[in-house]
Amino acid sequence: MSELAEKIEIIRRLKETILSMEGFSTGPDSRLLDFGLGPMNAAFPGGAFPVGAIHELISPTEACAAAATGFLSGLLSVLMKKEGICLWVSAERKLFAPGLKFLGVEPHRIIFIGVKREKEALWVMEQGLKCNSLAAVVAEIRDISFAESRRLQLAVETSKVTGFLHRQHPRIENTLACVSRWKIRPLASRTGELPGVGFPCLEVELVKIRNGRPGVWQFEWKNGTFNLITERSRITVKLPELQKQRHYA
Template sequence: MSSIPVRSPETLAQLRRRIAALEAPEGQENHAVLPFGVAEIDGVLPWGGLPLGALHEIAATGGLDDGAALGFTALLLGRLACRQDKPVLWVGDRDDLYAPGLASLGLPSSRLLMARPGRGLHPHWAMEEGARCRALAGVVGEVWDLDGTAARRLQIAARASGVPVLALNRGAGNAVALTRWRIAGAPSAFPDDEGGGCRWSVTLSYCRGRGVTDDGIVSSWLVEWSDETHRLRLAAVPGDRTAPPKGRRAAG
């Protein structure tokens, strides 16, 4: 090993590329990615989008009824299913997913396969079976905890088959997944804005190959889903929305 001048920016960039190449889903010829279609988000991800053939975690901090995390997951799944024209497998925890709502986020019911393990059966097994099956465009599992072993198995299965696995995780995360997202609902602009798209605050809390900022996250955006164009876009900066409700409440 030759000694490396640490301060040189080219060397640093070179090293980053080498590390990214090492940490990327190796053993794959096609480094397929799913771009978000939002330049700001895709620019932060080292792969230029969400890499397929990997495990991604979406933290559902609001428990079962976290609509924002669920919506973000459905949106990603819908894009995966429509791009590849293959079905997706949803390993659910309850029976109350509502197909019309999923369809409005771009996940058509004809592409959706539901599997609901009964009591005492772990969803990991079904997720892993799905991750091995190349006839699927993606797998999502609602899990209560994702321990390191299960996550590693899912990651290996996804890497071998190229089928992305999304874990809608209600428990603590771990560093096996390539990315971890935290989605929260954000006050939308629908009373005065036509269209009525929903807004989310999307936080990329971990991304392999990217350092975290002082807040402990990689980056955060406020995005808006448009029902008309079926696309994500960055929302306008909020700030003018915090005052009016308070005023209204005082009046009511």
């Protein structure tokens, strides 16, 4: 039994080493944080939301941008629990800071930095990601190149600070060095038996995740945490197979 346990421990260490080389944080904090995502954790490598990495959120519309900001704020509420500070960079800030309290984030613990150009936002974000005293860094931008995203990923691999790129109305959805890509959409709230406005609901699509499993989940923000409503896997059918199915139908 001792020999088997030793082999299992060696395999575990090898997996952590590989994930660390691929830009994932494998420290104890990465497993201690509970973001309330429930079954979604199975989609992540190691079974936990990747911290100490860069995540990309894409919002094609204003409604999606608002939903993505809500989802992002829910994640920040966990990252900032231990008196953490967040850096938020944008060229045109539309966020209503006092509203963050509803999502568990204290506005006075966010440092908002306004810039005039996206190049400046990327520079500020990179410098912020090098500061390991920050809990997270958020940048609202439109477009970014792979080389620019690679610089950000290299910065977090040293500091272990979690970064979020919120791309609003991007011209193209190009490949980046980020470990994940998300698309968040608003859903109608569930009112239940009583009339009125229910709790906020979101459709969370994990479009890409390095060494993970993409999927789509629906959550409700209730009592300061995410509550799963439904889950469905993303099924990809190749065009020839789809045509064959139609032929036999």
